[in-house]
Amino acid sequence: MDIKNLLNKSKDFYDIEMFDVLESTNSTLKSMAKSGEKEGKVIVAQRQTKGRGKMNREFFSPEGSGIYMSILLKPDIEIDKAVLLTAMTAVAVAETIENVSGVEAKIKWVNDIYCKGKKVCGILTESGLELYSKKVSYSVIGIGINLIEAETGFPSEISNIAGTVYERNEYKDESRAQIIAGILESIYNYYLEFSKGRYKEKYKSRSNLLGKEIIVTSGESIKKAIATNIDDDCRLVVKYDDGNQEALLSGDVSVKAV
Secondary structure (H helix, E strand, O other): OOHHHHOOOOOOOOEEEEEEEEOOHHHHHHHHHHOOOOOOEEEEEEEEOOOEOHHHOEOOOOOOOEEEEEEEEOOOOEHHHOHHHHHHHHHHHHHHHHHHHOOOOEEEOOOEEEEOOEEEEEEEEEEEEEOOOOEEEEEEEEEEEEOOOOOOOOOOOOOOOEOOOOOHHHOOOHHHHHHHHHHHHHHHHHHHOHHHOOOHHHHHHOEOOOOOEEEEEEOOEEEEEEEEEEOOOOOEEEEEOOOOEEEEOOOOOEEEEO
């Protein structure tokens, strides 16, 4: 199924290139961006040999079981606002998964999508910096989605947290193209009005952490807290046992529900 034919308003914005295998879609597209590739370039791979996520963790990317794609955008924003692209993408992915599969999708701050209590998607945004203006020169948004479980199963180190959108007997081949196209169309629509932040309340409403006790890990520090809010800059606001509150930045910490 041709992804381009499934697009609507975004058809002329995107230039989609398909690959059988890449080390990393993000690494490939970052190289293209540094060489002057235009905004709207999308690369999709059937398999990654060195897929990666936040904090350079490996992202398991076997052939025939997932979506591994990266999108090049060139927003007029300062570098500290790049996390909002991750939030925008998370909303687009969650909404599309629900629309196509019928499976409820929640967002774990800041960049993971969960279905049925398991992580089914990770998002990695990597941006170039214009040194003097402190603005983004480009942003590559990587999206990895587990559609079905690989024949070999998940590696033991992630088997307790990783999940899939579909059971193998429920999955249809056309679902992959439909989800890719749906994500691209949704991102385009939110990106057109990026400064309005229409995605922000949706991001917050889909959180699977708000109101829950969490563990906040930052370097050697490990603390329990309650997740109380997600602010307008996509920081997770937490309240510690001693009553102090803090707005967490995504690059500095990791959190998990207790």
